Amino acid sequence: MSEYRLKTPLDREDIDKLRIGDVVYLDGEIITTAGFPTHQRIMDAIARSEEPPINLKGAVFLHMGSCNIDTPDGVVTEYVNPTTSTRFNAFMPTLVRHFGFTAVGGKGGMDQSCVDALQETGCVYFSMIGGAAPLLTEGVKRLVETGWDDLITQFRLSRFEVENFGPLMVAIDAHGHSRYADLTKAATDKLSEIKRKLREGRQASTS
């Protein structure tokens, strides 16, 4: 397990060396949204051969909400934090392939069709800790721009400048490995054994 400090745009070499369990801190730029409607709009834009309001090519695209407040000195980002990625499973393979994302992320992982898309295009999935807003927010320097401002704050496409942004834990790599798939398989394989032990424990405590 290694720890890296990487700069965006991420290149293929950066991505290929990342392994499950590695911890990454990012410098550069990230694009975020926590919105289902946002993903639908991106899909619509692709279908109509239009560009979304923010350039997503090669981006680090994170399922993340943010709270940004207008002040006399400009926009202040109060906090950022990941949201569950699995609910975007249906969109992500198309988005990853179309825009050639170099990294995606959020929490809870993504399904096999996404893992395949990441492997095919060379992209990793970063898991962030739900409830680590104080740590993640520290790495956010500035909200650079937002798109689809008619949506609520956390759903807007938001481009941030970041410095030492993390911790980001590699949970799906670019080589077809997914921590989520591995853990679910291991737990499912063990389940009947776990149930047998429960039964034995019960018998021991009642006898």
Next chain:
Amino acid sequence: MRQLPVTYEMMKSTTRDLYEWSLKKIPEDSKVALRSALDAETEDAPKKALGFMLRSAERAETEDTLLCSDSGVPTYSVKIGTGVEFGGDIKQAIVDGFADLVETIEPPILKFVTNPLTGERSYRGKDMPIVSWDIISGADYIDVTCAPKALGGGRWAALEIFSYPTLDEIEGWIMDMVVRAGSQHCPPVTIGIGIGGSFDHAAKLAKQQTLRPFGTPNPEPILADMEKRLLEAVNSTGFGPMGTGGVTTALGVHIDYASGHGFTPVAIAFNCWINRRTRAKIYNSGEVERIE
């Protein structure tokens, strides 16, 4: 002491404050449990994840900020002593307390109250805040617990109705639900389980059990055994803190039961690692006691 009514203002400010505290501070017993989980883990990844969690909790508390951007929706459990006198509309006070929180909390919270029919998001909505009401015989206070529910913690709760189930069936189903949830609910979680009663009652028991502090003994020996057994079983699934693997998927399994008919509802609910849970008592004397 002179008896004063519990006023609208007291109820409003207490429910408002309980919500704010729950967003910025994890319970003391959670800190203890997370620290001992950190000691119990041997692998690098789960150790790191737990370390990040403890650091985040400490930072949120000292910097008076939110642990998580998903502030959830407000849910309260309100238990009213039969000796309590009301000095106003305490039901409306909870609605207004939430409105006040939305306007005044720093940093601000985002919109999460969702209309399920239209998908529209707001700071208010039908039946919001969600409140369960109970009566405490003979008490001269109102006991209020606030436990806002967010997507990760709320999504994986489940309920199944069995007919004359064995404990084997019940425990088996619980484990199926644990594996189904995987690490989606930001583990290590608190698991609450309700067995028996009726459809709604089992769910209520499960929810209440997620709010029981770690280490409090279960007075029912069959359930005390079951809690121990299931905690071990859940932690042998190997999902671990935030899905990093390891031996800490849950910090506690808490179970309650109710008598019922031969149809037996079994409900399971989860609280994520930040374990939002705050509680206060409002006395007839006018005193507000913050319990956690």
